[in-house]
Amino acid sequence: MNFAKHTNQKVFRLIILTVFVILVWISFRVYPAFFQKMYVLLLHGDVRGSVHFIRSYGPYSMIVSFLLIVFINTVAVLPNIFILAANGVIFGVVEGTIISWLAESVGVILSFILMRYFFHDVAHSVIIRSNALKRIDEFSGKQGFRVMLVARCIPYVPSGLITALGAVSSITLADYALATFIGKLPSAWIEVTLGHDLLSYQDHVMRLTLLIFLSIALYYFLARKKKQQ
Template identity: 35%
Template structure:
């Protein structure tokens, strides 16, 4: 029953949001699907003062779609609002989107997977770990610049991490990746003016993932 109510709640939210501005979502979806950061920035700018609210709503919707990278919208926000305001608005949008998804997933879908968890020793171990170390695990996951935010949120919601630890790890952990995504998206569009910074950011992202790969490799060798 809870699972059914969960899907119903998601359908109602998406339906009402779509009914509010159907043409907007068709147009925005087409631009995001193409990955055109500059075109999305121009479209957001056309909303004037309402652009802030529109951008945050798009972040929430994109949290549930999972498939689209936040960098497209983050970069557009950096262009429209300037880097510092773009970072703040993008950070707020991602945190609000994660919180909404967490609440819906936790209170409507947690019961649906509890049977799987109790029957699987591995899932039970992961669930127990999340209860004791949820903040640390989620914080590390959030700090990865290109990690799929929606999937991380969904996994956290069906684990035993507390709501307090989830919000705290999300608020803290999302800020550094948001900075990277806003700068990266912005500088891709204005590469001619910001080539040095763009190269530094790309190298930083590569270094982070190379470090994770090296750490995992060393751990496997020790085992």
């Protein structure tokens, strides 16, 4: 019974992974120029180039930006801070924040599901063999929501790293998703607004200064909490 259930789970996982790989492959085959161009822009951190590229899709630019951020956060390879900054320039701070917040949240939740579903068993076996790692796993399980909420609030923290840590911990998917949706909102707002204001800093000196100090204060708070624990 258990063997059959385990076999069915492995087959189901293989099917999901195969479908995901096929979808990614089809996307690359159908729109190779799109991915090549965005790879170059992200690799060089070209905000103005990203703005021009996304704007070139006209009425579909919002959809393109949303799907692009979802994809980047799902694969957790390339940074998306330049796309968030571009969103601030293209759509304004309010709409740019909403698009970036929703797209990032969806992307990291999908990434969490993939990481936990395919790699959690291996990570869990490592945790069991280490007392220190086991304590970390128990901590993340008991206070996982609060830990994830604080981590997601901090701007410019590597999203893939936080997702991976959450995937191998005991936090539930529901707690992870809720903490992500809540925590990603302030971090997305800071990243979008900073990107917007940096390209027109003459008009937003005061807000830009306040946001920089706010970001520093958040990092200080995180470092202090880590030291206390």
